Amino acid sequence: MxxxxxxxxxxxxxxxxxxxxxxxxxxxxxxxxxxxxxxxxxxxxxxxxxxxxxxxxxxxxxxxxxxxxxxxxxxxxxxxxxxxxxxxxxxxxxxxxxxxxxxxxxxxxxxxxxxxxxxxxxxxxxxxxxxxxxxxxxxxxxxxxxxxxxxxxxxxxxxxxxSAEGSARHTLTVMSFGFKYGLPPDADMVADMRFLPNPFWNEELRALTGEDEAVRDFVLEQEGAAEFIDAYAAALDPVISGYQRENKRHSTVAVGCTGGKHRSVATAIELAQRLRALPGVAVRVKHRDLGRE
Missing domain, CATH: 3.40.50.300 (P-loop containing nucleotide triphosphate hydrolases)
Structure with missing residues:
Protein backbone atom coordinates (compact mmCIF):
# COMPACT_ATOMS: atom_id res chain seq x y z
CA MET A 1 0.00 0.00 0.00
CA SER A 163 -12.44 16.52 14.13
CA ALA A 164 -10.29 17.83 11.32
CA GLU A 165 -8.29 20.81 12.48
CA GLY A 166 -10.45 23.90 12.17
CA SER A 167 -13.53 21.91 11.17
CA ALA A 168 -16.94 22.97 12.37
CA ARG A 169 -18.75 21.06 15.09
CA HIS A 170 -22.09 22.52 14.07
CA THR A 171 -23.59 23.51 10.73
CA LEU A 172 -26.18 26.29 10.88
CA THR A 173 -28.46 27.11 7.97
CA VAL A 174 -30.02 30.57 7.96
CA MET A 175 -33.01 30.27 5.64
CA SER A 176 -35.17 33.10 4.35
CA PHE A 177 -38.76 32.23 3.45
CA GLY A 178 -42.19 33.69 2.75
CA PHE A 179 -44.98 33.08 5.24
CA LYS A 180 -47.51 32.92 2.42
CA TYR A 181 -45.77 29.75 1.21
CA GLY A 182 -45.80 28.13 4.64
CA LEU A 183 -43.30 27.61 7.44
CA PRO A 184 -40.18 25.55 6.61
CA PRO A 185 -40.86 22.11 8.13
CA ASP A 186 -37.22 21.65 9.13
CA ALA A 187 -36.87 24.95 11.00
CA ASP A 188 -35.56 24.75 14.55
CA MET A 189 -36.17 28.46 15.21
CA VAL A 190 -38.25 31.07 13.35
CA ALA A 191 -37.88 34.84 13.19
CA ASP A 192 -40.67 37.04 11.80
CA MET A 193 -39.51 40.21 10.00
CA ARG A 194 -42.99 41.45 9.13
CA PHE A 195 -42.68 44.10 11.84
CA LEU A 196 -40.55 46.11 9.38
CA PRO A 197 -41.93 48.21 6.50
CA ASN A 198 -42.24 46.16 3.31
CA PRO A 199 -40.00 47.28 0.41
CA PHE A 200 -42.62 45.80 -1.92
CA TRP A 201 -44.60 49.02 -1.57
CA ASN A 202 -41.63 51.08 -2.77
CA GLU A 203 -41.80 51.10 -6.58
CA GLU A 204 -38.04 51.54 -6.89
CA LEU A 205 -37.38 48.47 -4.76
CA ARG A 206 -40.27 46.20 -5.71
CA ALA A 207 -38.47 44.39 -8.55
CA LEU A 208 -35.28 44.01 -6.50
CA THR A 209 -34.54 41.48 -3.74
CA GLY A 210 -32.85 41.46 -0.38
CA GLU A 211 -29.65 40.46 -2.15
CA ASP A 212 -29.52 43.91 -3.73
CA GLU A 213 -27.69 46.61 -1.80
CA ALA A 214 -30.52 49.12 -2.12
CA VAL A 215 -33.01 46.75 -0.48
CA ARG A 216 -30.57 45.70 2.23
CA ASP A 217 -29.89 49.33 3.10
CA PHE A 218 -33.61 50.09 3.18
CA VAL A 219 -34.38 47.11 5.45
CA LEU A 220 -31.45 47.49 7.83
CA GLU A 221 -32.00 51.22 8.27
CA GLN A 222 -35.56 50.76 9.52
CA GLU A 223 -36.27 51.42 13.18
CA GLY A 224 -35.73 48.27 15.22
CA ALA A 225 -33.99 46.27 12.46
CA ALA A 226 -30.41 46.55 13.72
CA GLU A 227 -31.51 46.15 17.33
CA PHE A 228 -33.41 42.97 16.49
CA ILE A 229 -30.52 41.42 14.57
CA ASP A 230 -28.05 42.25 17.35
CA ALA A 231 -30.32 40.81 20.02
CA TYR A 232 -31.25 37.71 18.01
CA ALA A 233 -27.63 36.88 17.20
CA ALA A 234 -26.76 37.26 20.89
CA ALA A 235 -29.69 35.01 21.86
CA LEU A 236 -28.60 32.32 19.39
CA ASP A 237 -25.07 32.17 20.82
CA PRO A 238 -25.95 30.07 23.91
CA VAL A 239 -28.42 28.01 21.87
CA ILE A 240 -25.77 26.97 19.34
CA SER A 241 -23.29 26.32 22.15
CA GLY A 242 -25.88 24.06 23.77
CA TYR A 243 -26.45 22.24 20.51
CA GLN A 244 -22.71 21.58 20.32
CA ARG A 245 -22.63 20.22 23.87
CA GLU A 246 -25.58 17.95 23.09
CA ASN A 247 -23.93 16.87 19.84
CA LYS A 248 -26.71 18.28 17.64
CA ARG A 249 -24.65 18.91 14.52
CA HIS A 250 -27.18 20.67 12.29
CA SER A 251 -29.83 23.31 12.86
CA THR A 252 -31.88 25.78 10.83
CA VAL A 253 -32.89 29.32 11.67
CA ALA A 254 -35.76 30.41 9.44
CA VAL A 255 -36.21 34.13 8.82
CA GLY A 256 -39.58 35.01 7.31
CA CYS A 257 -41.43 37.90 5.73
CA THR A 258 -44.58 37.95 3.61
CA GLY A 259 -43.17 36.74 0.29
CA GLY A 260 -39.60 35.74 1.15
CA LYS A 261 -38.12 38.25 -1.25
CA HIS A 262 -37.06 41.41 0.55
CA ARG A 263 -36.98 41.71 4.34
CA SER A 264 -36.28 38.07 5.15
CA VAL A 265 -33.53 37.82 2.54
CA ALA A 266 -31.74 40.96 3.70
CA THR A 267 -32.03 39.95 7.35
CA ALA A 268 -30.87 36.38 6.73
CA ILE A 269 -27.72 37.63 5.01
CA GLU A 270 -26.93 40.07 7.81
CA LEU A 271 -27.72 37.57 10.58
CA ALA A 272 -25.54 34.91 8.98
CA GLN A 273 -22.67 37.36 8.83
CA ARG A 274 -22.93 37.93 12.59
CA LEU A 275 -23.21 34.22 13.39
CA ARG A 276 -20.08 33.31 11.43
CA ALA A 277 -18.12 34.75 14.34
CA LEU A 278 -19.28 31.88 16.59
CA PRO A 279 -16.49 29.34 17.22
CA GLY A 280 -16.86 25.90 15.68
CA VAL A 281 -19.89 26.88 13.58
CA ALA A 282 -20.20 26.71 9.79
CA VAL A 283 -22.94 29.04 8.59
CA ARG A 284 -24.66 28.82 5.22
CA VAL A 285 -27.48 30.91 3.78
CA LYS A 286 -30.42 29.57 1.83
CA HIS A 287 -33.27 31.59 0.25
CA ARG A 288 -36.15 29.15 -0.05
CA ASP A 289 -38.70 31.31 -1.84
CA LEU A 290 -36.54 33.76 -3.74
CA GLY A 291 -37.67 33.83 -7.36
CA ARG A 292 -41.20 32.63 -6.68
CA GLU A 293 -44.04 34.81 -7.86
Whole structure:
Protein backbone atom coordinates (compact mmCIF):
# COMPACT_ATOMS: atom_id res chain seq x y z
CA MET A 1 0.00 0.00 0.00
CA UNK A 2 1.24 3.49 -0.79
CA UNK A 3 2.22 5.72 2.10
CA UNK A 4 -1.03 7.00 3.60
CA UNK A 5 0.54 10.36 4.26
CA UNK A 6 0.65 11.00 0.52
CA UNK A 7 -2.31 12.07 -1.62
CA UNK A 8 -4.25 8.89 -0.79
CA UNK A 9 -5.46 8.13 2.70
CA UNK A 10 -4.80 10.90 5.18
CA UNK A 11 -5.81 9.20 8.43
CA UNK A 12 -6.93 5.75 9.48
CA UNK A 13 -8.69 4.84 12.73
CA UNK A 14 -9.25 1.31 13.95
CA UNK A 15 -12.04 1.43 16.52
CA UNK A 16 -12.37 -1.50 18.89
CA UNK A 17 -13.00 -2.23 22.55
CA UNK A 18 -15.42 -3.83 24.93
CA UNK A 19 -18.92 -4.72 23.81
CA UNK A 20 -21.29 -2.19 25.33
CA UNK A 21 -18.61 0.48 25.72
CA UNK A 22 -19.97 2.66 22.90
CA UNK A 23 -18.42 1.54 19.62
CA UNK A 24 -21.62 2.25 17.67
CA UNK A 25 -21.92 5.72 19.18
CA UNK A 26 -18.29 6.44 18.33
CA UNK A 27 -18.80 5.18 14.77
CA UNK A 28 -21.86 7.40 14.30
CA UNK A 29 -19.96 10.40 15.64
CA UNK A 30 -17.11 9.75 13.22
CA UNK A 31 -19.56 9.54 10.32
CA UNK A 32 -20.93 12.94 11.37
CA UNK A 33 -17.35 14.23 11.16
CA UNK A 34 -17.15 12.98 7.52
CA UNK A 35 -15.04 9.92 8.24
CA UNK A 36 -15.70 6.95 5.96
CA UNK A 37 -16.76 4.30 8.50
CA UNK A 38 -16.96 0.55 7.98
CA UNK A 39 -18.57 -1.45 10.80
CA UNK A 40 -17.85 -5.02 11.92
CA UNK A 41 -14.87 -5.51 9.62
CA UNK A 42 -12.71 -8.63 10.12
CA UNK A 43 -9.07 -7.63 10.76
CA UNK A 44 -8.00 -9.49 7.62
CA UNK A 45 -10.08 -7.06 5.55
CA UNK A 46 -8.32 -3.95 6.85
CA UNK A 47 -5.46 -4.11 4.36
CA UNK A 48 -7.75 -4.50 1.30
CA UNK A 49 -9.93 -1.65 2.60
CA UNK A 50 -6.98 0.69 2.94
CA UNK A 51 -5.55 -0.39 -0.42
CA UNK A 52 -8.89 0.45 -2.03
CA UNK A 53 -9.08 3.81 -0.26
CA UNK A 54 -5.54 4.58 -1.37
CA UNK A 55 -6.37 3.85 -5.01
CA UNK A 56 -9.27 6.31 -5.06
CA UNK A 57 -6.98 9.11 -3.97
CA UNK A 58 -8.42 11.97 -1.95
CA UNK A 59 -11.99 10.66 -2.17
CA UNK A 60 -11.50 8.92 1.19
CA UNK A 61 -9.09 11.11 3.16
CA UNK A 62 -10.17 9.71 6.54
CA UNK A 63 -11.16 6.08 7.06
CA UNK A 64 -12.39 4.40 10.25
CA UNK A 65 -13.04 0.70 10.69
CA UNK A 66 -14.88 -0.84 13.64
CA UNK A 67 -13.34 -4.20 14.54
CA UNK A 68 -14.62 -6.29 17.46
CA UNK A 69 -15.34 -9.76 18.78
CA UNK A 70 -18.31 -10.15 16.46
CA UNK A 71 -15.58 -11.24 14.03
CA UNK A 72 -15.21 -14.36 16.23
CA UNK A 73 -11.94 -16.24 15.71
CA UNK A 74 -10.86 -13.79 13.01
CA UNK A 75 -10.52 -11.11 15.68
CA UNK A 76 -7.49 -12.86 17.20
CA UNK A 77 -5.33 -11.64 14.31
CA UNK A 78 -5.95 -7.94 15.03
CA UNK A 79 -2.65 -7.28 16.91
CA UNK A 80 -0.59 -8.77 14.07
CA UNK A 81 -2.59 -6.91 11.42
CA UNK A 82 -2.18 -3.65 13.36
CA UNK A 83 1.60 -4.04 13.48
CA UNK A 84 1.64 -4.50 9.73
CA UNK A 85 -0.64 -1.54 9.03
CA UNK A 86 1.31 0.83 11.24
CA UNK A 87 4.42 0.38 9.12
CA UNK A 88 4.52 3.65 7.16
CA UNK A 89 0.85 4.56 7.59
CA UNK A 90 -1.02 7.02 9.77
CA UNK A 91 -3.00 4.34 11.59
CA UNK A 92 -4.30 4.83 15.12
CA UNK A 93 -6.03 2.31 17.33
CA UNK A 94 -8.89 3.59 19.48
CA UNK A 95 -10.02 1.38 22.35
CA UNK A 96 -13.38 1.95 24.08
CA UNK A 97 -13.65 0.62 27.60
CA UNK A 98 -15.92 0.72 30.64
CA UNK A 99 -16.07 -0.95 34.03
CA UNK A 100 -17.55 -4.43 34.34
CA UNK A 101 -20.37 -3.07 36.51
CA UNK A 102 -21.34 -0.48 33.92
CA UNK A 103 -21.18 -2.97 31.07
CA UNK A 104 -23.42 -5.43 32.92
CA UNK A 105 -25.93 -2.66 33.58
CA UNK A 106 -25.95 -1.62 29.92
CA UNK A 107 -26.55 -5.17 28.67
CA UNK A 108 -29.32 -5.66 31.20
CA UNK A 109 -30.92 -2.39 30.12
CA UNK A 110 -31.17 -3.46 26.48
CA UNK A 111 -32.01 -7.08 27.40
CA UNK A 112 -29.43 -8.55 25.06
CA UNK A 113 -26.83 -11.24 25.79
CA UNK A 114 -23.13 -10.53 25.67
CA UNK A 115 -21.73 -11.92 22.38
CA UNK A 116 -19.30 -14.19 24.28
CA UNK A 117 -21.38 -15.33 27.25
CA UNK A 118 -22.63 -18.55 25.66
CA UNK A 119 -24.39 -20.55 28.37
CA UNK A 120 -22.86 -18.39 31.10
CA UNK A 121 -23.73 -14.98 32.50
CA UNK A 122 -23.21 -11.51 31.07
CA UNK A 123 -20.28 -11.08 33.46
CA UNK A 124 -18.72 -14.32 32.20
CA UNK A 125 -18.85 -12.94 28.66
CA UNK A 126 -17.36 -9.61 29.73
CA UNK A 127 -14.46 -11.28 31.54
CA UNK A 128 -13.72 -13.52 28.56
CA UNK A 129 -13.79 -10.56 26.19
CA UNK A 130 -11.56 -8.48 28.45
CA UNK A 131 -9.03 -11.31 28.53
CA UNK A 132 -9.05 -11.60 24.72
CA UNK A 133 -8.64 -7.84 24.30
CA UNK A 134 -5.88 -7.27 26.84
CA UNK A 135 -3.07 -7.23 24.27
CA UNK A 136 -5.09 -4.99 21.95
CA UNK A 137 -5.80 -2.52 24.75
CA UNK A 138 -2.12 -2.31 25.63
CA UNK A 139 -1.26 -1.33 22.05
CA UNK A 140 -4.00 1.32 21.75
CA UNK A 141 -3.10 4.88 20.84
CA UNK A 142 -6.25 6.29 22.43
CA UNK A 143 -8.26 4.73 25.27
CA UNK A 144 -11.68 6.19 26.01
CA UNK A 145 -13.30 5.10 29.27
CA UNK A 146 -17.04 5.54 28.83
CA UNK A 147 -18.05 4.41 32.32
CA UNK A 148 -19.36 7.85 33.19
CA UNK A 149 -20.40 8.95 29.69
CA UNK A 150 -23.83 9.12 28.16
CA UNK A 151 -24.08 8.87 24.37
CA UNK A 152 -23.93 12.66 23.93
CA UNK A 153 -20.82 13.00 26.08
CA UNK A 154 -19.08 10.19 24.21
CA UNK A 155 -19.97 11.69 20.83
CA UNK A 156 -18.65 15.06 22.01
CA UNK A 157 -15.36 13.51 23.13
CA UNK A 158 -14.97 11.74 19.79
CA UNK A 159 -15.62 15.03 18.01
CA UNK A 160 -13.01 16.79 20.14
CA UNK A 161 -10.44 14.08 19.46
CA UNK A 162 -11.01 13.41 15.78
CA SER A 163 -12.44 16.52 14.13
CA ALA A 164 -10.29 17.83 11.32
CA GLU A 165 -8.29 20.81 12.48
CA GLY A 166 -10.45 23.90 12.17
CA SER A 167 -13.53 21.91 11.17
CA ALA A 168 -16.94 22.97 12.37
CA ARG A 169 -18.75 21.06 15.09
CA HIS A 170 -22.09 22.52 14.07
CA THR A 171 -23.59 23.51 10.73
CA LEU A 172 -26.18 26.29 10.88
CA THR A 173 -28.46 27.11 7.97
CA VAL A 174 -30.02 30.57 7.96
CA MET A 175 -33.01 30.27 5.64
CA SER A 176 -35.17 33.10 4.35
CA PHE A 177 -38.76 32.23 3.45
CA GLY A 178 -42.19 33.69 2.75
CA PHE A 179 -44.98 33.08 5.24
CA LYS A 180 -47.51 32.92 2.42
CA TYR A 181 -45.77 29.75 1.21
CA GLY A 182 -45.80 28.13 4.64
CA LEU A 183 -43.30 27.61 7.44
CA PRO A 184 -40.18 25.55 6.61
CA PRO A 185 -40.86 22.11 8.13
CA ASP A 186 -37.22 21.65 9.13
CA ALA A 187 -36.87 24.95 11.00
CA ASP A 188 -35.56 24.75 14.55
CA MET A 189 -36.17 28.46 15.21
CA VAL A 190 -38.25 31.07 13.35
CA ALA A 191 -37.88 34.84 13.19
CA ASP A 192 -40.67 37.04 11.80
CA MET A 193 -39.51 40.21 10.00
CA ARG A 194 -42.99 41.45 9.13
CA PHE A 195 -42.68 44.10 11.84
CA LEU A 196 -40.55 46.11 9.38
CA PRO A 197 -41.93 48.21 6.50
CA ASN A 198 -42.24 46.16 3.31
CA PRO A 199 -40.00 47.28 0.41
CA PHE A 200 -42.62 45.80 -1.92
CA TRP A 201 -44.60 49.02 -1.57
CA ASN A 202 -41.63 51.08 -2.77
CA GLU A 203 -41.80 51.10 -6.58
CA GLU A 204 -38.04 51.54 -6.89
CA LEU A 205 -37.38 48.47 -4.76
CA ARG A 206 -40.27 46.20 -5.71
CA ALA A 207 -38.47 44.39 -8.55
CA LEU A 208 -35.28 44.01 -6.50
CA THR A 209 -34.54 41.48 -3.74
CA GLY A 210 -32.85 41.46 -0.38
CA GLU A 211 -29.65 40.46 -2.15
CA ASP A 212 -29.52 43.91 -3.73
CA GLU A 213 -27.69 46.61 -1.80
CA ALA A 214 -30.52 49.12 -2.12
CA VAL A 215 -33.01 46.75 -0.48
CA ARG A 216 -30.57 45.70 2.23
CA ASP A 217 -29.89 49.33 3.10
CA PHE A 218 -33.61 50.09 3.18
CA VAL A 219 -34.38 47.11 5.45
CA LEU A 220 -31.45 47.49 7.83
CA GLU A 221 -32.00 51.22 8.27
CA GLN A 222 -35.56 50.76 9.52
CA GLU A 223 -36.27 51.42 13.18
CA GLY A 224 -35.73 48.27 15.22
CA ALA A 225 -33.99 46.27 12.46
CA ALA A 226 -30.41 46.55 13.72
CA GLU A 227 -31.51 46.15 17.33
CA PHE A 228 -33.41 42.97 16.49
CA ILE A 229 -30.52 41.42 14.57
CA ASP A 230 -28.05 42.25 17.35
CA ALA A 231 -30.32 40.81 20.02
CA TYR A 232 -31.25 37.71 18.01
CA ALA A 233 -27.63 36.88 17.20
CA ALA A 234 -26.76 37.26 20.89
CA ALA A 235 -29.69 35.01 21.86
CA LEU A 236 -28.60 32.32 19.39
CA ASP A 237 -25.07 32.17 20.82
CA PRO A 238 -25.95 30.07 23.91
CA VAL A 239 -28.42 28.01 21.87
CA ILE A 240 -25.77 26.97 19.34
CA SER A 241 -23.29 26.32 22.15
CA GLY A 242 -25.88 24.06 23.77
CA TYR A 243 -26.45 22.24 20.51
CA GLN A 244 -22.71 21.58 20.32
CA ARG A 245 -22.63 20.22 23.87
CA GLU A 246 -25.58 17.95 23.09
CA ASN A 247 -23.93 16.87 19.84
CA LYS A 248 -26.71 18.28 17.64
CA ARG A 249 -24.65 18.91 14.52
CA HIS A 250 -27.18 20.67 12.29
CA SER A 251 -29.83 23.31 12.86
CA THR A 252 -31.88 25.78 10.83
CA VAL A 253 -32.89 29.32 11.67
CA ALA A 254 -35.76 30.41 9.44
CA VAL A 255 -36.21 34.13 8.82
CA GLY A 256 -39.58 35.01 7.31
CA CYS A 257 -41.43 37.90 5.73
CA THR A 258 -44.58 37.95 3.61
CA GLY A 259 -43.17 36.74 0.29
CA GLY A 260 -39.60 35.74 1.15
CA LYS A 261 -38.12 38.25 -1.25
CA HIS A 262 -37.06 41.41 0.55
CA ARG A 263 -36.98 41.71 4.34
CA SER A 264 -36.28 38.07 5.15
CA VAL A 265 -33.53 37.82 2.54
CA ALA A 266 -31.74 40.96 3.70
CA THR A 267 -32.03 39.95 7.35
CA ALA A 268 -30.87 36.38 6.73
CA ILE A 269 -27.72 37.63 5.01
CA GLU A 270 -26.93 40.07 7.81
CA LEU A 271 -27.72 37.57 10.58
CA ALA A 272 -25.54 34.91 8.98
CA GLN A 273 -22.67 37.36 8.83
CA ARG A 274 -22.93 37.93 12.59
CA LEU A 275 -23.21 34.22 13.39
CA ARG A 276 -20.08 33.31 11.43
CA ALA A 277 -18.12 34.75 14.34
CA LEU A 278 -19.28 31.88 16.59
CA PRO A 279 -16.49 29.34 17.22
CA GLY A 280 -16.86 25.90 15.68
CA VAL A 281 -19.89 26.88 13.58
CA ALA A 282 -20.20 26.71 9.79
CA VAL A 283 -22.94 29.04 8.59
CA ARG A 284 -24.66 28.82 5.22
CA VAL A 285 -27.48 30.91 3.78
CA LYS A 286 -30.42 29.57 1.83
CA HIS A 287 -33.27 31.59 0.25
CA ARG A 288 -36.15 29.15 -0.05
CA ASP A 289 -38.70 31.31 -1.84
CA LEU A 290 -36.54 33.76 -3.74
CA GLY A 291 -37.67 33.83 -7.36
CA ARG A 292 -41.20 32.63 -6.68
CA GLU A 293 -44.04 34.81 -7.86
Missing amino acids: ADAAQDGIGEVLIVTGMSGAGRSTAANALEDLDWYVVDNLPPQMLRPLLDLADRVGGALPRVAAVVDVRGRDLFAELPEVMRSLRDGSRVRLVFLDASDEVLVRRFEAVRRPHPLQGDGTILDGIRLERDRLSAVRESADVIIDTSHHNIHQLATQVAELF
